Amino acid sequence: MILETARRLREAGETAARAGRDPVNLPMIRTWLEAMGDANPVYERELLAPPAMIQVWTMRGLSGPPVPDPLHLMSEISDEEGFVAVVATDSRQTYHRYLRVGEEVSVRSRLDSVVGPKRTALGEGWFITTVSTWLVGDEPVAEMTFRILRYRPGSLATEVEEKLRPTITPDNEFFWAGVTAGELRFQRCGECRMPRHPPGPACPACGSFKQEYDVASGAGTIHSHVVHHHPPVPGRRAPFVVALVDLPEGVRMVGEYRGPRPEIGDEVRVFFDDGLPVWRPDVPVLEPWTIEVTPTLIVSTALATRDFQNVHHDRDAAVRLGGRDIFLNILTTTGLVQRYVTGTLAPGTRIRGIDIRLGTPCYAYDTLTFTGQVLPHGIEVVGRTGAGAHVTGLVRVAP
Amino acid sequence: MINRTAAIAGIGATEFSKDSGRSELRLAVEAIRAALDDAGLRPADVDGLVTFTMDANSEIAVARELGAGELTFLTRIGYGGGAACAVVQQAVLAVAAGIARVVVCYRALNERSGRRFGQAHASPDADAAWHVPMGLATPAAQVAMVARRYLHEYGASTDDFGRVSVAARRHAATNPHAWFHGRPITLDEHRASRWIAEPLRLLDCCQESDGAVAVVVTSAQRARDLARPPAVIAAAAQGSGPGQFVMTSYYRPRMAALPEMGVVGGQIWAQSGYRPEEVRTAMLYDHFTPYVLLQLEELGFCGPGEARHLIADGGIELGGRLPVNPHGGQLGEAYIHGMNGIAEAVRQVRGTAANQVPGDGPVLVTAGTGVPTSGLILEPAGARP
Structure with a gap:
């Protein structure tokens, strides 16, 4: 039918x-x-x-x-x-x-x-x-x-699955401590100074066990990349890109890449999200913006957008239909994306179009953080909650 | 030590399916019994058992179910499918050293109906910390990283990967034991298959199978008196490269390469005295199509980046310059972690394959790629002194 x-x-x-x-x-x-x-x-x-x-x-x-x-x-x-x-x-x-x-x-x-x-x-x-x-x-x-x-x-x-997490050992804990501290660290031999990634306890060049680390500049160049489609990877929404990045410091490392489809040789820059290093195109970024998603925000915006679907104001109904709580409607997500871009760039910025794709629902009591990158074809915006990307999109603005 | 001292005297397998409906242990026993019957030996003759570290069936459980008696040689090889030819090398070494007289190499898995290797799994391995948490969590994606660089460096295209798949399915189509028997594909079908991990499509990835394969290794001398013509082991080698990782050896200066297969190649040509152009047919491990191209290059069948010319115009198909995987390989026949390639090599030596490649020249077999790997060269008895 x-x-x-x-x-x-x-x-x-x-x-x-x-x-x-x-x-x-x-x-x-x-x-x-x-x-x-x-x-x-x-x-x-x-x-x-x-x-x-x-x-x-x-x-x-x-x-x-x-x-x-x-x-x-x-x-x-x-x-x-x-x-x-x-x-x-x-x-x-x-x-x-x-x-x-x-x-x-x-x-x-x-x-x-x-x-x-x-x-x-x-x-x-x-x-x-x-x-x-x-x-x-x-x-x-x-x-x-x-x-x-x-x-x-x-x-x-299915419940939102947790991302697969690294096994931390005495040999790699400096790297993960660096991610927590917002630093991209790589190993350097304390004797012969050879840079090395992935790290290990003994220098393959000189044999020394004296292992130290340096902090990378955060710049890199894409050496190769993969667009993952299938099968599902826990905690991620396909398709997503994983890149192999050459660092000017002389090491190579794997990390998720977020941005428009990359090419080998593209310049990228690291940032940190959800305890992992992530690469993005080396372009200007917008100042991140975080908003606490209260029930009031969800209900008032749903009504202001004349969207009376019960899942946006009635918690019992939302739960009965499989949700965790009431959640933002798409008209509001679109509005928040617009607010982020005009509020961060300039109030007078003329918006030509907003293309968004929704990921995980944004529920009451979530914290929603927007980030943006200024690309030639527009401003790429991502809004994330603790459960992952709620919205990814492109805002086209007048030049 | 290798020096044509040992031979494969028997091969056995279960049917290849997507749901065997029985335990992996039972599959192992069925395949081993078939291999012993093939060789004209009894379970009581077996004194050595070798398998993969990934195999779930302990040597002692297999021995109990077989009704074998005392064992003098029990061992395992790691690194997934990279073990396939190395388990035979272990058997050769044991036989040559006089430690065991009849060694059975086996691999049994319900890979489709049980634990599927192609899914994303958490790994306790510290090396995995550099890839799996970043989302590079499946074998296909890990190979795709190398494949993308390969395309970039050598100007190959995804059609070149597709040609490997087309060849495999053409061969499987006329092999009654192959899962894809009667189901060839065209290059257009490859092009239309969905992305798994770009630049790899579904038809670049081998199938998932339930099944088991076993081979019986004994001395070349004894093999001559057994039921079947022996497949003499002219070379058996294992290899790991510098900066080796499991599926993620991305940190070498040149990543679009499989130097570990080069380590194997150097040994097998030296041990056997053969040159690549003498090989009659090659069973190349084909879990993912790009690594068939890289293997052709590493083993010296062509130069780096030139495999696409070798495979063009049916070069690796029956009747081509180097028929590869005439049984259909893992893309076409079944994914038994490379062990079905060894069984096919034995049939090619005996002259009993479904898609027999004419001649009596040597037959090459390789094991899993992207990991420490191994290789064999088999030949008929009396081919070389």
């Missing part, structure tokens, strides 16, 4: 334009900014809507009339087939321009694809992808490709 409905909806093509309930208005903008904790003055001063609000203007609301859009219809049929739980997984938004207060927005959408049933960490489910276009009059002002997972909660659910 799911595939049959999907086929029918795909054939039906794009829906007619459906008008938002209210025009773009200052009270909703202010509520949204307040819930997000976004103090950017640009919007009120210029009477513009934050671009990441685009979806909000046409949300159906708590008790609005049913709307025959493909996402809603696919959700209904998924419910009937037992795939009652939902999480958003991907959102790619492009903003042609910012909306002005007073403008009337409408939306057209079409079903792009329905893929499943797939085994996921949450349970067996279907990925449903839709494409929406927002219009002011006949003018397209924004587009979004949006993917959700409808799943059978708990059917295949």
